[in-house]
Amino acid sequence: MFHPLRVSAIERITDDAVAVTLSVPAELRETFRHAPGQHLNVRHRVDGEEIRRSYSICAPATEQPDASVLRVGIRRVDGGAFSTYALKELAVGDTVEAMAPTGRFVLDPRPGLYAAIVGGSGITPVLSMVSTLLTREPLARFCLIRSDRTADSTMFLDEVADLKDRYPDRFQLVTALSREEQAAGLPSGRLDRERLTGLLPALLPVPDVDGWFLCGPLGLVRGAEAALRALGADRSRIHQEIFHVADVETSLPAAARAASPSESRLTATLDGRSGSWPVEDGESLLDTMLRSRSDAPYACKGGVCGTCRAFLVSGEVRMDRNFALEPEETGAGFVLACQSHPVTPEVELDFDR
Structure with a gap:
Protein backbone atom coordinates (compact mmCIF):
# COMPACT_ATOMS: atom_id res chain seq x y z
CA MET A 1 0.00 0.00 0.00
CA PHE A 2 1.23 3.48 -0.89
CA HIS A 3 0.90 6.43 1.48
CA PRO A 4 1.24 10.14 0.61
CA LEU A 5 4.18 11.82 2.37
CA ARG A 6 4.93 15.52 2.22
CA VAL A 7 8.36 16.71 1.06
CA SER A 8 9.74 18.87 3.87
CA ALA A 9 13.28 19.47 2.56
CA ILE A 10 15.41 18.95 -0.54
CA GLU A 11 19.18 19.31 -0.29
CA ARG A 12 21.52 19.27 -3.28
CA ILE A 13 24.46 17.12 -2.13
CA THR A 14 26.32 16.83 -5.47
CA ASP A 15 25.73 18.15 -8.97
CA ASP A 16 23.71 15.05 -9.78
CA ALA A 17 22.24 13.98 -6.43
CA VAL A 18 19.81 15.22 -3.79
CA ALA A 19 18.72 14.20 -0.32
CA VAL A 20 14.94 14.35 0.02
CA THR A 21 13.32 14.55 3.45
CA LEU A 22 9.76 13.29 3.83
CA SER A 23 7.47 14.12 6.75
CA VAL A 24 5.66 11.16 8.28
CA PRO A 25 2.27 11.80 9.95
CA ALA A 26 1.95 10.59 13.53
CA GLU A 27 -0.52 7.87 12.55
CA LEU A 28 2.00 6.38 10.08
CA ARG A 29 5.15 6.46 12.21
CA GLU A 30 4.91 2.79 13.11
CA THR A 31 4.32 1.93 9.44
CA PHE A 32 7.41 3.85 8.33
CA ARG A 33 9.70 2.74 11.11
CA HIS A 34 12.78 1.36 9.34
CA ALA A 35 15.77 -0.83 10.02
CA PRO A 36 19.20 0.59 9.11
CA GLY A 37 19.83 -0.27 5.45
CA GLN A 38 16.23 -0.50 4.22
CA HIS A 39 14.74 1.41 1.29
CA LEU A 40 11.52 3.10 0.23
CA ASN A 41 9.57 2.21 -2.89
CA VAL A 42 8.05 5.36 -4.36
CA ARG A 43 5.82 6.04 -7.34
CA HIS A 44 5.04 8.95 -9.63
CA ARG A 45 3.08 9.42 -12.85
CA VAL A 46 4.88 10.72 -15.94
CA ASP A 47 2.67 11.40 -18.96
CA GLY A 48 0.01 9.15 -17.48
CA GLU A 49 2.40 6.25 -16.92
CA GLU A 50 3.10 5.01 -13.39
CA ILE A 51 6.80 5.01 -12.53
CA ARG A 52 8.10 3.13 -9.48
CA ARG A 53 11.59 3.34 -8.06
CA SER A 54 13.42 2.22 -4.94
CA TYR A 55 15.62 4.59 -2.90
CA SER A 56 17.64 3.77 0.20
CA ILE A 57 17.01 5.55 3.48
CA CYS A 58 20.08 7.41 4.73
CA ALA A 59 18.61 8.56 8.06
CA PRO A 60 19.52 6.66 11.23
CA ALA A 61 16.92 4.24 12.56
CA THR A 62 15.29 5.09 15.88
CA GLU A 63 14.54 2.44 18.49
CA GLN A 64 11.00 3.78 18.92
CA PRO A 65 8.65 4.89 16.12
CA ASP A 66 8.81 8.55 17.16
CA ALA A 67 10.75 9.99 14.23
CA SER A 68 8.62 12.31 12.11
CA VAL A 69 10.88 12.38 9.05
CA LEU A 70 12.56 10.06 6.58
CA ARG A 71 15.52 11.03 4.37
CA VAL A 72 16.46 9.28 1.13
CA GLY A 73 19.30 9.81 -1.32
CA ILE A 74 18.53 10.10 -5.04
CA ARG A 75 21.20 10.24 -7.75
CA ARG A 76 20.28 11.10 -11.33
CA VAL A 77 20.47 8.17 -13.73
CA ASP A 78 20.76 8.75 -17.47
CA GLY A 79 17.25 8.42 -18.84
CA GLY A 80 15.84 7.89 -15.34
CA ALA A 81 12.32 9.29 -15.25
CA PHE A 82 11.96 9.55 -11.48
CA SER A 83 15.50 10.68 -10.68
CA THR A 84 15.26 13.42 -13.32
CA TYR A 85 11.93 14.53 -11.86
CA ALA A 86 13.38 14.53 -8.33
CA LEU A 87 16.34 16.71 -9.30
CA LYS A 88 14.54 19.12 -11.63
CA GLU A 89 10.92 19.40 -10.55
CA LEU A 90 10.28 18.03 -7.07
CA ALA A 91 9.80 20.85 -4.56
CA VAL A 92 9.20 21.34 -0.85
CA GLY A 93 5.49 20.97 -0.17
CA ASP A 94 4.96 18.37 -2.90
CA THR A 95 3.65 14.92 -2.08
CA VAL A 96 5.48 11.66 -2.74
CA GLU A 97 3.68 8.33 -2.58
CA ALA A 98 5.70 5.69 -0.73
CA MET A 99 5.33 2.14 0.55
CA ALA A 100 6.47 1.08 4.00
CA PRO A 101 10.26 0.52 4.25
CA THR A 102 11.45 -2.84 2.99
CA GLY A 103 14.64 -4.76 2.29
CA ARG A 104 16.86 -7.34 3.99
CA PHE A 105 20.18 -5.56 3.47
CA VAL A 106 20.19 -4.46 7.11
CA LEU A 107 22.48 -4.24 10.12
CA ASP A 108 21.00 -5.06 13.50
CA PRO A 109 22.99 -2.96 16.01
CA ARG A 110 25.04 -5.15 18.35
CA PRO A 111 28.61 -5.25 19.67
CA GLY A 112 31.32 -6.22 17.23
CA LEU A 113 33.46 -5.14 14.29
CA TYR A 114 31.71 -4.33 11.02
CA ALA A 115 32.86 -3.09 7.64
CA ALA A 116 31.43 -1.88 4.36
CA ILE A 117 32.79 -1.53 0.84
CA VAL A 118 30.65 0.89 -1.16
CA GLY A 119 30.75 2.66 -4.49
CA GLY A 120 28.95 5.86 -5.49
CA SER A 121 25.35 6.00 -4.25
CA GLY A 122 25.96 2.70 -2.43
CA ILE A 123 26.88 4.88 0.55
CA THR A 124 23.19 5.71 1.14
CA PRO A 125 21.98 2.62 3.07
CA VAL A 126 25.38 2.20 4.73
CA LEU A 127 25.21 5.75 6.10
CA SER A 128 22.06 4.71 7.98
CA MET A 129 23.83 1.57 9.22
CA VAL A 130 26.93 3.39 10.48
CA SER A 131 25.10 6.25 12.20
CA THR A 132 22.60 3.90 13.84
CA LEU A 133 25.22 1.40 15.00
CA LEU A 134 27.67 3.90 16.49
CA THR A 135 24.91 5.84 18.23
CA ARG A 136 23.10 2.87 19.75
CA GLU A 137 25.94 0.40 20.42
CA PRO A 138 28.99 1.74 22.31
CA LEU A 139 30.88 -1.57 21.92
CA ALA A 140 30.70 -1.56 18.12
CA ARG A 141 33.30 -0.42 15.56
CA PHE A 142 32.88 0.23 11.86
CA CYS A 143 35.29 0.51 8.93
CA LEU A 144 33.95 2.22 5.80
CA ILE A 145 35.83 1.77 2.53
CA ARG A 146 34.27 3.91 -0.16
CA SER A 147 34.97 4.50 -3.83
CA ASP A 148 33.87 7.53 -5.86
CA ARG A 149 34.86 9.17 -9.11
CA THR A 150 35.88 12.55 -7.68
CA ALA A 151 35.52 14.46 -4.41
CA ASP A 152 32.81 16.65 -5.96
CA SER A 153 30.75 13.58 -6.93
CA THR A 154 30.91 12.06 -3.43
CA MET A 155 27.49 11.79 -1.79
CA PHE A 156 27.06 12.59 1.91
CA LEU A 157 30.61 13.84 2.26
CA ASP A 158 29.77 16.08 5.23
CA GLU A 159 27.71 13.45 7.03
CA VAL A 160 30.51 10.89 6.86
CA ALA A 161 33.08 13.48 7.99
CA ASP A 162 30.86 14.33 10.95
CA LEU A 163 30.73 10.66 11.98
CA LYS A 164 34.51 10.52 11.82
CA ASP A 165 34.74 13.55 14.12
CA ARG A 166 32.18 12.18 16.58
CA TYR A 167 33.57 8.64 16.79
CA PRO A 168 37.30 8.88 16.03
CA ASP A 169 38.13 5.69 17.94
CA ARG A 170 35.31 3.57 16.57
CA PHE A 171 34.90 4.72 12.97
CA GLN A 172 37.60 4.14 10.36
CA LEU A 173 37.23 5.78 6.94
CA VAL A 174 39.17 4.85 3.80
CA THR A 175 38.44 6.73 0.57
CA ALA A 176 39.48 5.91 -2.99
CA LEU A 177 38.84 8.21 -5.97
CA SER A 178 38.95 6.64 -9.41
CA ARG A 179 39.42 9.84 -11.45
CA GLU A 180 41.20 12.22 -9.10
CA GLU A 181 44.34 12.18 -6.97
CA GLN A 182 44.01 12.88 -3.25
CA ALA A 183 46.40 14.92 -1.13
CA ALA A 184 46.37 12.05 1.36
CA GLY A 185 45.05 8.51 1.39
CA LEU A 186 44.90 5.90 -1.34
CA PRO A 187 46.27 6.54 -4.85
CA SER A 188 43.61 7.07 -7.51
CA GLY A 189 42.09 4.04 -9.19
CA ARG A 190 39.15 1.66 -8.97
CA LEU A 191 38.67 -0.72 -6.07
CA ASP A 192 38.72 -3.97 -8.02
CA ARG A 193 39.28 -7.51 -6.75
CA GLU A 194 43.07 -7.38 -7.07
CA ARG A 195 43.40 -4.07 -5.29
CA LEU A 196 41.05 -5.03 -2.47
CA THR A 197 42.85 -8.34 -1.95
CA GLY A 198 46.01 -6.42 -1.19
CA LEU A 199 44.38 -3.58 0.74
CA LEU A 200 41.94 -5.26 3.11
CA PRO A 201 44.39 -7.31 5.24
CA ALA A 202 46.29 -4.08 6.01
CA LEU A 203 43.09 -2.52 7.38
CA LEU A 204 41.24 -5.31 9.16
CA PRO A 205 41.44 -8.93 10.31
CA VAL A 206 39.19 -9.96 7.42
CA PRO A 207 37.95 -13.34 8.76
CA ASP A 208 37.14 -11.83 12.18
CA VAL A 209 34.83 -9.05 10.93
CA ASP A 210 31.32 -9.78 12.20
CA GLY A 211 29.55 -8.40 9.12
CA TRP A 212 30.63 -7.20 5.67
CA PHE A 213 28.22 -4.94 3.75
CA LEU A 214 28.86 -4.46 0.03
CA CYS A 215 26.81 -1.91 -1.89
CA GLY A 216 27.15 -0.22 -5.26
CA PRO A 217 27.67 -1.15 -8.91
CA LEU A 218 27.71 -4.80 -9.90
CA GLY A 219 31.43 -4.87 -10.75
CA LEU A 220 32.49 -3.43 -7.40
CA VAL A 221 30.27 -5.74 -5.36
CA ARG A 222 31.27 -8.86 -7.25
CA GLY A 223 34.97 -7.96 -7.04
CA ALA A 224 34.73 -7.19 -3.32
CA GLU A 225 32.93 -10.48 -2.62
CA ALA A 226 35.59 -12.43 -4.50
CA ALA A 227 38.37 -10.66 -2.60
CA LEU A 228 36.71 -11.32 0.77
CA ARG A 229 36.18 -15.01 0.03
CA ALA A 230 39.80 -15.36 -1.05
CA LEU A 231 40.88 -13.73 2.21
CA GLY A 232 38.89 -16.13 4.38
CA ALA A 233 35.67 -14.22 5.09
CA ASP A 234 32.75 -16.52 5.87
CA ARG A 235 30.02 -16.37 3.22
CA SER A 236 27.32 -15.96 5.87
CA ARG A 237 28.93 -12.72 7.03
CA ILE A 238 28.93 -11.11 3.58
CA HIS A 239 25.80 -9.10 2.70
CA GLN A 240 25.29 -7.24 -0.53
CA GLU A 241 22.99 -4.89 -2.38
CA ILE A 242 23.67 -4.13 -6.01
CA PHE A 243 22.89 -0.95 -7.96
CA HIS A 244 23.33 -0.27 -11.68
CA VAL A 245 23.04 -3.56 -13.55
CA ALA A 246 21.54 -2.36 -16.82
CA ASP A 247 24.62 -3.42 -18.76
CA VAL A 248 24.30 -7.09 -17.78
CA GLU A 249 23.31 -9.55 -20.49
CA THR A 250 19.89 -11.01 -19.67
CA SER A 251 18.96 -12.98 -22.78
CA LEU A 252 18.37 -16.68 -22.20
CA PRO A 253 19.46 -19.62 -24.33
CA ALA A 254 16.80 -21.01 -26.65
CA ALA A 255 16.73 -24.25 -24.63
Whole structure:
Protein backbone atom coordinates (compact mmCIF):
# COMPACT_ATOMS: atom_id res chain seq x y z
CA MET A 1 0.00 0.00 0.00
CA PHE A 2 1.23 3.48 -0.89
CA HIS A 3 0.90 6.43 1.48
CA PRO A 4 1.24 10.14 0.61
CA LEU A 5 4.18 11.82 2.37
CA ARG A 6 4.93 15.52 2.22
CA VAL A 7 8.36 16.71 1.06
CA SER A 8 9.74 18.87 3.87
CA ALA A 9 13.28 19.47 2.56
CA ILE A 10 15.41 18.95 -0.54
CA GLU A 11 19.18 19.31 -0.29
CA ARG A 12 21.52 19.27 -3.28
CA ILE A 13 24.46 17.12 -2.13
CA THR A 14 26.32 16.83 -5.47
CA ASP A 15 25.73 18.15 -8.97
CA ASP A 16 23.71 15.05 -9.78
CA ALA A 17 22.24 13.98 -6.43
CA VAL A 18 19.81 15.22 -3.79
CA ALA A 19 18.72 14.20 -0.32
CA VAL A 20 14.94 14.35 0.02
CA THR A 21 13.32 14.55 3.45
CA LEU A 22 9.76 13.29 3.83
CA SER A 23 7.47 14.12 6.75
CA VAL A 24 5.66 11.16 8.28
CA PRO A 25 2.27 11.80 9.95
CA ALA A 26 1.95 10.59 13.53
CA GLU A 27 -0.52 7.87 12.55
CA LEU A 28 2.00 6.38 10.08
CA ARG A 29 5.15 6.46 12.21
CA GLU A 30 4.91 2.79 13.11
CA THR A 31 4.32 1.93 9.44
CA PHE A 32 7.41 3.85 8.33
CA ARG A 33 9.70 2.74 11.11
CA HIS A 34 12.78 1.36 9.34
CA ALA A 35 15.77 -0.83 10.02
CA PRO A 36 19.20 0.59 9.11
CA GLY A 37 19.83 -0.27 5.45
CA GLN A 38 16.23 -0.50 4.22
CA HIS A 39 14.74 1.41 1.29
CA LEU A 40 11.52 3.10 0.23
CA ASN A 41 9.57 2.21 -2.89
CA VAL A 42 8.05 5.36 -4.36
CA ARG A 43 5.82 6.04 -7.34
CA HIS A 44 5.04 8.95 -9.63
CA ARG A 45 3.08 9.42 -12.85
CA VAL A 46 4.88 10.72 -15.94
CA ASP A 47 2.67 11.40 -18.96
CA GLY A 48 0.01 9.15 -17.48
CA GLU A 49 2.40 6.25 -16.92
CA GLU A 50 3.10 5.01 -13.39
CA ILE A 51 6.80 5.01 -12.53
CA ARG A 52 8.10 3.13 -9.48
CA ARG A 53 11.59 3.34 -8.06
CA SER A 54 13.42 2.22 -4.94
CA TYR A 55 15.62 4.59 -2.90
CA SER A 56 17.64 3.77 0.20
CA ILE A 57 17.01 5.55 3.48
CA CYS A 58 20.08 7.41 4.73
CA ALA A 59 18.61 8.56 8.06
CA PRO A 60 19.52 6.66 11.23
CA ALA A 61 16.92 4.24 12.56
CA THR A 62 15.29 5.09 15.88
CA GLU A 63 14.54 2.44 18.49
CA GLN A 64 11.00 3.78 18.92
CA PRO A 65 8.65 4.89 16.12
CA ASP A 66 8.81 8.55 17.16
CA ALA A 67 10.75 9.99 14.23
CA SER A 68 8.62 12.31 12.11
CA VAL A 69 10.88 12.38 9.05
CA LEU A 70 12.56 10.06 6.58
CA ARG A 71 15.52 11.03 4.37
CA VAL A 72 16.46 9.28 1.13
CA GLY A 73 19.30 9.81 -1.32
CA ILE A 74 18.53 10.10 -5.04
CA ARG A 75 21.20 10.24 -7.75
CA ARG A 76 20.28 11.10 -11.33
CA VAL A 77 20.47 8.17 -13.73
CA ASP A 78 20.76 8.75 -17.47
CA GLY A 79 17.25 8.42 -18.84
CA GLY A 80 15.84 7.89 -15.34
CA ALA A 81 12.32 9.29 -15.25
CA PHE A 82 11.96 9.55 -11.48
CA SER A 83 15.50 10.68 -10.68
CA THR A 84 15.26 13.42 -13.32
CA TYR A 85 11.93 14.53 -11.86
CA ALA A 86 13.38 14.53 -8.33
CA LEU A 87 16.34 16.71 -9.30
CA LYS A 88 14.54 19.12 -11.63
CA GLU A 89 10.92 19.40 -10.55
CA LEU A 90 10.28 18.03 -7.07
CA ALA A 91 9.80 20.85 -4.56
CA VAL A 92 9.20 21.34 -0.85
CA GLY A 93 5.49 20.97 -0.17
CA ASP A 94 4.96 18.37 -2.90
CA THR A 95 3.65 14.92 -2.08
CA VAL A 96 5.48 11.66 -2.74
CA GLU A 97 3.68 8.33 -2.58
CA ALA A 98 5.70 5.69 -0.73
CA MET A 99 5.33 2.14 0.55
CA ALA A 100 6.47 1.08 4.00
CA PRO A 101 10.26 0.52 4.25
CA THR A 102 11.45 -2.84 2.99
CA GLY A 103 14.64 -4.76 2.29
CA ARG A 104 16.86 -7.34 3.99
CA PHE A 105 20.18 -5.56 3.47
CA VAL A 106 20.19 -4.46 7.11
CA LEU A 107 22.48 -4.24 10.12
CA ASP A 108 21.00 -5.06 13.50
CA PRO A 109 22.99 -2.96 16.01
CA ARG A 110 25.04 -5.15 18.35
CA PRO A 111 28.61 -5.25 19.67
CA GLY A 112 31.32 -6.22 17.23
CA LEU A 113 33.46 -5.14 14.29
CA TYR A 114 31.71 -4.33 11.02
CA ALA A 115 32.86 -3.09 7.64
CA ALA A 116 31.43 -1.88 4.36
CA ILE A 117 32.79 -1.53 0.84
CA VAL A 118 30.65 0.89 -1.16
CA GLY A 119 30.75 2.66 -4.49
CA GLY A 120 28.95 5.86 -5.49
CA SER A 121 25.35 6.00 -4.25
CA GLY A 122 25.96 2.70 -2.43
CA ILE A 123 26.88 4.88 0.55
CA THR A 124 23.19 5.71 1.14
CA PRO A 125 21.98 2.62 3.07
CA VAL A 126 25.38 2.20 4.73
CA LEU A 127 25.21 5.75 6.10
CA SER A 128 22.06 4.71 7.98
CA MET A 129 23.83 1.57 9.22
CA VAL A 130 26.93 3.39 10.48
CA SER A 131 25.10 6.25 12.20
CA THR A 132 22.60 3.90 13.84
CA LEU A 133 25.22 1.40 15.00
CA LEU A 134 27.67 3.90 16.49
CA THR A 135 24.91 5.84 18.23
CA ARG A 136 23.10 2.87 19.75
CA GLU A 137 25.94 0.40 20.42
CA PRO A 138 28.99 1.74 22.31
CA LEU A 139 30.88 -1.57 21.92
CA ALA A 140 30.70 -1.56 18.12
CA ARG A 141 33.30 -0.42 15.56
CA PHE A 142 32.88 0.23 11.86
CA CYS A 143 35.29 0.51 8.93
CA LEU A 144 33.95 2.22 5.80
CA ILE A 145 35.83 1.77 2.53
CA ARG A 146 34.27 3.91 -0.16
CA SER A 147 34.97 4.50 -3.83
CA ASP A 148 33.87 7.53 -5.86
CA ARG A 149 34.86 9.17 -9.11
CA THR A 150 35.88 12.55 -7.68
CA ALA A 151 35.52 14.46 -4.41
CA ASP A 152 32.81 16.65 -5.96
CA SER A 153 30.75 13.58 -6.93
CA THR A 154 30.91 12.06 -3.43
CA MET A 155 27.49 11.79 -1.79
CA PHE A 156 27.06 12.59 1.91
CA LEU A 157 30.61 13.84 2.26
CA ASP A 158 29.77 16.08 5.23
CA GLU A 159 27.71 13.45 7.03
CA VAL A 160 30.51 10.89 6.86
CA ALA A 161 33.08 13.48 7.99
CA ASP A 162 30.86 14.33 10.95
CA LEU A 163 30.73 10.66 11.98
CA LYS A 164 34.51 10.52 11.82
CA ASP A 165 34.74 13.55 14.12
CA ARG A 166 32.18 12.18 16.58
CA TYR A 167 33.57 8.64 16.79
CA PRO A 168 37.30 8.88 16.03
CA ASP A 169 38.13 5.69 17.94
CA ARG A 170 35.31 3.57 16.57
CA PHE A 171 34.90 4.72 12.97
CA GLN A 172 37.60 4.14 10.36
CA LEU A 173 37.23 5.78 6.94
CA VAL A 174 39.17 4.85 3.80
CA THR A 175 38.44 6.73 0.57
CA ALA A 176 39.48 5.91 -2.99
CA LEU A 177 38.84 8.21 -5.97
CA SER A 178 38.95 6.64 -9.41
CA ARG A 179 39.42 9.84 -11.45
CA GLU A 180 41.20 12.22 -9.10
CA GLU A 181 44.34 12.18 -6.97
CA GLN A 182 44.01 12.88 -3.25
CA ALA A 183 46.40 14.92 -1.13
CA ALA A 184 46.37 12.05 1.36
CA GLY A 185 45.05 8.51 1.39
CA LEU A 186 44.90 5.90 -1.34
CA PRO A 187 46.27 6.54 -4.85
CA SER A 188 43.61 7.07 -7.51
CA GLY A 189 42.09 4.04 -9.19
CA ARG A 190 39.15 1.66 -8.97
CA LEU A 191 38.67 -0.72 -6.07
CA ASP A 192 38.72 -3.97 -8.02
CA ARG A 193 39.28 -7.51 -6.75
CA GLU A 194 43.07 -7.38 -7.07
CA ARG A 195 43.40 -4.07 -5.29
CA LEU A 196 41.05 -5.03 -2.47
CA THR A 197 42.85 -8.34 -1.95
CA GLY A 198 46.01 -6.42 -1.19
CA LEU A 199 44.38 -3.58 0.74
CA LEU A 200 41.94 -5.26 3.11
CA PRO A 201 44.39 -7.31 5.24
CA ALA A 202 46.29 -4.08 6.01
CA LEU A 203 43.09 -2.52 7.38
CA LEU A 204 41.24 -5.31 9.16
CA PRO A 205 41.44 -8.93 10.31
CA VAL A 206 39.19 -9.96 7.42
CA PRO A 207 37.95 -13.34 8.76
CA ASP A 208 37.14 -11.83 12.18
CA VAL A 209 34.83 -9.05 10.93
CA ASP A 210 31.32 -9.78 12.20
CA GLY A 211 29.55 -8.40 9.12
CA TRP A 212 30.63 -7.20 5.67
CA PHE A 213 28.22 -4.94 3.75
CA LEU A 214 28.86 -4.46 0.03
CA CYS A 215 26.81 -1.91 -1.89
CA GLY A 216 27.15 -0.22 -5.26
CA PRO A 217 27.67 -1.15 -8.91
CA LEU A 218 27.71 -4.80 -9.90
CA GLY A 219 31.43 -4.87 -10.75
CA LEU A 220 32.49 -3.43 -7.40
CA VAL A 221 30.27 -5.74 -5.36
CA ARG A 222 31.27 -8.86 -7.25
CA GLY A 223 34.97 -7.96 -7.04
CA ALA A 224 34.73 -7.19 -3.32
CA GLU A 225 32.93 -10.48 -2.62
CA ALA A 226 35.59 -12.43 -4.50
CA ALA A 227 38.37 -10.66 -2.60
CA LEU A 228 36.71 -11.32 0.77
CA ARG A 229 36.18 -15.01 0.03
CA ALA A 230 39.80 -15.36 -1.05
CA LEU A 231 40.88 -13.73 2.21
CA GLY A 232 38.89 -16.13 4.38
CA ALA A 233 35.67 -14.22 5.09
CA ASP A 234 32.75 -16.52 5.87
CA ARG A 235 30.02 -16.37 3.22
CA SER A 236 27.32 -15.96 5.87
CA ARG A 237 28.93 -12.72 7.03
CA ILE A 238 28.93 -11.11 3.58
CA HIS A 239 25.80 -9.10 2.70
CA GLN A 240 25.29 -7.24 -0.53
CA GLU A 241 22.99 -4.89 -2.38
CA ILE A 242 23.67 -4.13 -6.01
CA PHE A 243 22.89 -0.95 -7.96
CA HIS A 244 23.33 -0.27 -11.68
CA VAL A 245 23.04 -3.56 -13.55
CA ALA A 246 21.54 -2.36 -16.82
CA ASP A 247 24.62 -3.42 -18.76
CA VAL A 248 24.30 -7.09 -17.78
CA GLU A 249 23.31 -9.55 -20.49
CA THR A 250 19.89 -11.01 -19.67
CA SER A 251 18.96 -12.98 -22.78
CA LEU A 252 18.37 -16.68 -22.20
CA PRO A 253 19.46 -19.62 -24.33
CA ALA A 254 16.80 -21.01 -26.65
CA ALA A 255 16.73 -24.25 -24.63
CA ALA A 256 15.80 -22.35 -21.47
CA ARG A 257 13.02 -20.46 -23.24
CA ALA A 258 11.71 -23.69 -24.71
CA ALA A 259 11.41 -25.18 -21.23
CA SER A 260 8.32 -23.07 -20.54
CA PRO A 261 5.06 -25.03 -20.84
CA SER A 262 2.62 -24.11 -23.60
CA GLU A 263 -0.03 -23.38 -20.96
CA SER A 264 0.50 -22.57 -17.30
CA ARG A 265 -1.37 -21.11 -14.36
CA LEU A 266 -0.27 -19.01 -11.40
CA THR A 267 -1.85 -19.21 -7.97
CA ALA A 268 -0.69 -16.52 -5.56
CA THR A 269 -1.43 -15.32 -2.04
CA LEU A 270 -0.95 -11.67 -1.02
CA ASP A 271 -2.22 -10.01 2.16
CA GLY A 272 -4.23 -13.12 2.98
CA ARG A 273 -6.10 -13.16 -0.34
CA SER A 274 -5.49 -15.83 -2.97
CA GLY A 275 -6.20 -15.90 -6.68
CA SER A 276 -5.41 -17.93 -9.77
CA TRP A 277 -4.69 -16.68 -13.29
CA PRO A 278 -3.43 -18.05 -16.62
CA VAL A 279 0.12 -17.03 -17.52
CA GLU A 280 0.35 -15.43 -20.94
CA ASP A 281 3.19 -16.36 -23.26
CA GLY A 282 6.48 -14.76 -22.26
CA GLU A 283 5.23 -12.70 -19.34
CA SER A 284 6.70 -12.83 -15.84
CA LEU A 285 4.69 -14.13 -12.92
CA LEU A 286 4.58 -10.59 -11.53
CA ASP A 287 3.00 -9.28 -14.75
CA THR A 288 0.51 -12.14 -14.65
CA MET A 289 -0.55 -11.12 -11.18
CA LEU A 290 -0.64 -7.39 -11.95
CA ARG A 291 -3.35 -7.94 -14.55
CA SER A 292 -5.76 -8.69 -11.68
CA ARG A 293 -3.97 -7.50 -8.54
CA SER A 294 -2.68 -3.94 -8.93
CA ASP A 295 -1.41 -4.14 -5.33
CA ALA A 296 1.19 -6.78 -6.22
CA PRO A 297 4.49 -5.51 -4.77
CA TYR A 298 7.24 -4.33 -7.11
CA ALA A 299 9.54 -1.40 -7.77
CA CYS A 300 12.39 -1.91 -10.23
CA LYS A 301 11.19 -4.95 -12.24
CA GLY A 302 14.87 -5.57 -12.88
CA GLY A 303 15.73 -8.21 -10.30
CA VAL A 304 17.57 -5.69 -8.13
CA CYS A 305 15.39 -4.30 -5.33
CA GLY A 306 13.80 -7.53 -4.07
CA THR A 307 10.39 -5.93 -3.50
CA CYS A 308 8.60 -8.72 -5.40
CA ARG A 309 10.21 -11.50 -3.34
CA ALA A 310 7.85 -14.45 -2.88
CA PHE A 311 7.98 -18.01 -1.58
CA LEU A 312 7.62 -20.75 -4.18
CA VAL A 313 5.02 -23.02 -2.61
CA SER A 314 4.81 -25.50 -5.49
CA GLY A 315 5.88 -25.93 -9.08
CA GLU A 316 9.11 -24.80 -10.73
CA VAL A 317 10.22 -21.47 -12.18
CA ARG A 318 13.27 -20.05 -13.92
CA MET A 319 14.56 -16.61 -13.07
CA ASP A 320 16.04 -14.43 -15.82
CA ARG A 321 18.39 -12.81 -13.34
CA ASN A 322 18.76 -12.27 -9.60
CA PHE A 323 20.68 -9.45 -7.95
CA ALA A 324 18.53 -9.21 -4.81
CA LEU A 325 18.25 -12.61 -3.16
CA GLU A 326 21.18 -14.18 -1.37
CA PRO A 327 21.96 -17.90 -1.80
CA GLU A 328 20.38 -18.70 1.56
CA GLU A 329 17.09 -17.19 0.37
CA THR A 330 16.97 -18.97 -2.98
CA GLY A 331 17.96 -22.18 -1.21
CA ALA A 332 15.02 -21.73 1.14
CA GLY A 333 12.62 -21.43 -1.80
CA PHE A 334 12.28 -17.69 -2.41
CA VAL A 335 12.13 -16.21 -5.92
CA LEU A 336 11.75 -12.82 -7.57
CA ALA A 337 8.33 -12.69 -9.21
CA CYS A 338 9.43 -10.03 -11.72
CA GLN A 339 12.10 -12.38 -13.09
CA SER A 340 10.27 -15.69 -12.75
CA HIS A 341 8.68 -17.70 -15.56
CA PRO A 342 6.86 -21.02 -15.16
CA VAL A 343 8.61 -24.28 -15.95
CA THR A 344 5.68 -26.41 -14.80
CA PRO A 345 2.00 -26.04 -15.79
CA GLU A 346 1.06 -25.04 -12.23
CA VAL A 347 2.99 -22.60 -10.03
CA GLU A 348 2.01 -21.27 -6.61
CA LEU A 349 3.60 -18.25 -4.89
CA ASP A 350 3.10 -16.84 -1.40
CA PHE A 351 3.99 -13.16 -0.94
CA ASP A 352 3.06 -13.19 2.75
CA ARG A 353 5.96 -15.33 4.01
